[in-house]
Every structure is written in C-alpha cells, then in structure tokens.
Amino acid sequence: MDQITIRNVRVFVTAPRNINLVVVKVETSEPELYGYGCATFTWRYKAVVTAIEEYLAPMLKGWPVDDIEDLWQTMMGSSYWRNGPVLNNAISGVDEALWDIKGKQARMPLYSLLGGKCRAGIPVYRHADGRCVEEVEECIRRYMEEGYRYIRCHMGTYGGNFDGTRQTMVKPQGAPQGAYFHPRMYMDSVYQLFDHIRREIGWDIEIMHDVHERLSLSETLEFARELQQYRLFFLEDSLDPQHGEFFKVLRAQTSVPLAMGELFTNPAEWMPLVQNRWIDFIRVHLSDIGGLTPARKLAHFCEAYGVRTAWHGPSDLSPVGMAVQMHLDLNSHNFGIQEFSGFTEQEEAVFPGCPQVRDGYAYVNDRPGTGVDFDEAEAAKFPPVEPDSAWLFPRLPDGTPVRP
Ligand code: MG
Numbered sequence: 001m002d003q004i005t006i007r008n009v010r011v012f013v014t015a016p017r018n019i020n021l022v023v024v025k026v027e028t029s030e031p032e033l034y035g036y037g038c039a040t041f042t043w044r045y046k047a048v049v050t051a052i053e054e055y056l057a058p059m060l061k062g063w064p065v066d067d068i069e070d071l072w073q074t075m076m077g078s079s080y081w082r083n084g085p086v087l088n089n090a091i092s093g094v095d096e097a098l099w100d101i102k103g104k105q106a107r108m109p110l111y112s113l114l115g116g117k118c119r120a121g122i123p124v125y126r127h128a129d130g131r132c133v134e135e136v137e138e139c140i141r142r143y144m145e146e147g148y149r150y151i152r153c154h155m156g157t158y159g160g161n162f163d164g165t166r167q168t169m170v171k172p173q174g175a176p177q178g179a180y181f182h183p184r185m186y187m188d189s190v191y192q193l194f195d196h197i198r199r200e201i202g203w204d205i206e207i208m209h210d211v212h213e214r215l216s217l218s219e220t221l222e223f224a225r226e227l228q229q230y231r232l233f234f235l236e237d238s239l240d241p242q243h244g245e246f247f248k249v250l251r252a253q254t255s256v257p258l259a260m261g262e263l264f265t266n267p268a269e270w271m272p273l274v275q276n277r278w279i280d281f282i283r284v285h286l287s288d289i290g291g292l293t294p295a296r297k298l299a300h301f302c303e304a305y306g307v308r309t310a311w312h313g314p315s316d317l318s319p320v321g322m323a324v325q326m327h328l329d330l331n332s333h334n335f336g337i338q339e340f341s342g343f344t345e346q347e348e349a350v351f352p353g354c355p356q357v358r359d360g361y362a363y364v365n366d367r368p369g370t371g372v373d374f375d376e377a378e379a380a381k382f383p384p385v386e387p388d389s390a391w392l393f394p395r396l397p398d399g400t401p402v403r404p
Contacts, residue, residue: 003064004105005029009057009094011039011049014379016346020045020387021318023374024052024093026101028065035100036374038287038321039093041085042387051090055079060094068098072293083266088290095291096324096370103369110327110370114296117330121361124313124340125150125208125233129157133196140201147359150206150233150337155193158212158404159394160186169397178395179404183215187223194230206233213237213263213403214394217246224254233337234259234281234310240403241269247278259283262312270298274305281336285312286325295325299332308336315341319351323370326355326362338362350378 008027013020022039041048056075063071075091076082103110111117126143128151130136140151159181169182190209197207209232215223220238227235234257239246241263250258259281264270265288273279282302286295299309309332311325322340329335340362343354353372355364365371392404 002029003066004033006060006063006065009052009060009097011052011093012374012376012379013045013049013384014350014382015385016350016379016382017315017344018385018387019316020384021316022048022089022093023318023320023379024097025374026060026065026094026097028101033101033104035097035102035104035369036320036372037093037096037098037100037291038318038324039089040287040316040318040321041089042316043389043392044086045384047086048089048093051086052093056090056094065098065101068095068102068293071095071098072290076290085265085288088265089287092287092289092291092321095293096287096320099292099324100320100369107368109364109366109368110292110324111330111364114327114331118333119330119335121363122326122329122335122338123150123360124148124338124357124362125152125206126340126342127152127154129154131156133193136193137196137200140197140205144201144205147357149204149360150208152208152210152236152339153193153197154209155189157391158210159214160189172398175399176395178393178399178401179391180395180397181214182397183219186214187219187226190223191226194227198230203231207231208233208236208259210236211238213240215239217243217249220246220250221253224250224256228254228256232256236260236283237262244269244273244278247273248276251278257281259310263288265289267294267298271301274302274307277305277307279307281308281310283310283312283339285314285317286328287317287321288312292324292328295328299328299334303332303334306334308334310336311338313339313341317341319343319347319354320370320372320374323353323355323364323372326364327370329362330364346382350375350382 010025012023020042024037027034128139236259257280260279261284
C-alpha cells in the first residue's frame with residue numbers, strides 16, 4: 001500500500017462571531033482525505049498564518065501523515081527556539097488536522113481512537129456577567145433555565161472594569177487611557193456578588209470565578225478566605241503564571257479548589273504545580289501548548305497526581321478546537337469540567353458538525369475524526385475583523401500598566 005503523504009497545508013482566517021479564528025487544513029495525497037485543526041491565537045493571528053504558510057507548510061509537503069508523534073516533535077524542534085504561543089498554535093493546527101485524518105482513516109470518532117469514552121456526556125460551564133449584581137443574577141437564571149448547572153460568575157468583566165468615575169478611584173494627572181481596575185474595589189465587589197448569588201439563587205448551582213491573574217499573593221489569600229464560605233467549584237487563575245511557587249502557600253491556606261493554567265505554553269510551567277498537587281484543575285488552552293498530542297500527555301500526567309482537567313474553552317477557540325478537546329474530555333478519566341462559550345448560528349454554518357449541548361451536557365457527533373467540517377465558501381463571508389482589544393490594556397489606579 002502506498003504511503004499517504006501531506007500534499008498541502010492551508011490556513012483560513014474567518015470571523016463568524018466577529019472574533020478571528022484560525023483554521024488549518026491538511027490535504028493529503030488521497031484527494032478526498034483531509035483534516036482540520038485549530039490554530040487560533042486571535043490577538044496575533046497574522047503571525048500564526050505566516051508561521052504556517054512560510055515555514056511549516058513547505059517543510060511538511062511530502063511527509064507521511066501516519067506518524068503524528070514524529071511530525072509533532074519535528075515541527076517543535078524545527079525552529080530551535082520553541083514553546084511560544086505563535087509557534088505552538090501553528091503546530092496545533094497541523095497536529096489536530098493529522099488526528100482528524102487518522103480518525104477518518106480508521107473510520108472512528110476521535111474519542112474512540114483515543115481509547116473510547118468513560119462518560120456519556122460532558123458537563124460544561126458558562127460565563128455569566130453583568131454591570132450590577134441584579135444583571136449577573138438575571139444572566140445566571142437564564143443559563144439555569146437552559147439547563148446549565150455550572151456557572152462562572154463575574155461583574156463588569158475581568159477585574160471589575162471600574163471606569164474611574166467613582167470617587168474612590170482617583171487617577172493622577174496625565175494618566176493614560178486603559179481598562180482601569182482597583183484591586184480592593186474588585187475584591188469587595190466579588191464578595192458582594194457571591195453573597196447575593198447564594199442568598200437569592202441558593203446552593204443548587206456550582207459557581208466559579210476567574211481572577212485573570214490580577215491579584216497578588218496576599219490579596220489572593222484574603223480573597224480565597226472570604227470566598228470559602230460560598231463553596232466555589234473552583235477559583236481560576238488567581239496568580240501570575242510566573243509565580244507558580246506562590247500556589248504552595250495558597251494551597252496550604254485554603255480549601256477552595258484551585259484551577260490554573262490558561263496562559264501556560266511550556267511544560268516547565270505546569271509540572272511543579274501538578275507534581276506538588278498545588279492545584280486541583282489544569283486548564284491550558286490546547287492550541288497554545290501545541291494541540292492534541294501534548295494535551296493527551298498532559299491529561300495523563302495530571303491523572304497520575306490526582307489533578308483534573310478543565311480545558312480553556314473561550315469564544316476565541318474555533319469549533320474544531322472545541323470538538324478536539326471534547327473528544328479528549330470523553331476519554332480522560334480525570335476530566336473535571338469543560339468551559340463552553342456556545343456557538344452562534346453563523347459559526348454552526350461555517351463549521352457543520354459542531355458539538356451540541358443539551359441540559360448542561362455537551363455531545364460530539366460520531367462521525368470519523370473530529371466530526372467537525374469547515375465550509376470554505378461560508379467562511380469567506382466572514383473575513384477577518386479588527387477586534388476590540390481595550391481589555392488587553394488594564395492599569396492600576398495610579399496608571400501602572402498590568403497584565404490582563
Ligand atoms: Mg480564565
């Protein structure tokens with residue numbers, strides 16, 4: 001039997017939800033055999049496109065599709081310097097497309113290829129937000145009516161998004177523009193929010209909160225202590241990823257379950273947190289670590305240490321990428337929860353075969369591979385957009401730029 005080889009690697013950028021998504025198509029020497037992968041790094045998508053078109057595509061032409069492990073290691077090593085989000089996303093696009101192809105060759109859905117299911121449905125959580133506690137409550141109740149039982153609760157987006165008009169946030173003269181936030185105001189507003197939620201909605205839902213790495217260790221210690229009474233499902237990304245050792249202190253002082261990792265791009269970042277059992281949930285963004293090949297290894301690594309998975313599932317992840325991690329969710333015994341941002345009608349039209357959610361559980365279809373296709377003509381109706389990136393420029397009250 002002739003070896004099936006990579007004929008071409010193509011990249012598409014489409015924005016059916018006004019968010020730029022990067023989709024990679026690997027075409028093979030068999031005219032009808034191809035696969036799709038997610039390479040969405042929405043804030044630097046042109047750099048990812050260049051990395052694929054200028055470097056990976058020419059290198060991969062003619063290589064056999066079969067040995068995904070070999071191809072992943074070769075792509076990772078081929079730039080010498082590695083593990084950054086641009087190159088990891090480029091590799092992910094190809095990697096996930098190769099898994100899609102392997103599933104189609106085997107005539108198996110990806111979860112089956114990975115070893116089969118160990119759960120019937122995938123519990124997902126949604127993100128609730130609003131400008132005041134009443135708006136957040138309304139948003140939570142809407143999700144509950146749709147059948148969701150896990151909800152991440154926020155007020156005024158990340159960091160509270162206080163606009164500086166309140167008397168308590170006085171900005172200095174000449175303070176530059178930015179998404180100003182005040183750690184004390186933010187923390188106090190979250191205490192009020194969670195108190196309101198438990199009082200008005202009760203204890204039948206699981207709630208979580210995402211700090212977006214905006215608090216210091218001492219602030220996080222107070223934050224976790226105050227929130228402990230509201231029985232969180234987890235507290236997410238409460239500390240800066242470069243201060244992983246701080247989790248040792250946090251772990252020792254709180255019983256609030258800790259989730260961490262959506263900004264991780266390098267195994268050196270997550271290994272100590274997992275090995276020391278300083279966190280309860282790992283939540284990397286699959287394409288930011290290089291796709292399914294490293295993610296399944298990470299899932300197994302976490303299983304050995306009793307850490308559960310909670311993969312990052314924002315709207316700047318294509319339905320192809322969402323499907324890939326849901327196949328992994330079905331197979332991973334140490335699955336914890338899946339973040340889900342819903343799909344718009346336009347996304348479902350561009351990506352036929354999107355996973356479906358009923359009563360708070362997600363289901364993939366049983367077609368071979370990821371089960372998600374890509375309608376190129378439909379995608380072309382949604383060209384790249386100039387995204388609103390204001391939230392990427394947060395500042396402290398005195399004007400200091402901080403990370404989002
Ligand atoms: Mg997050």
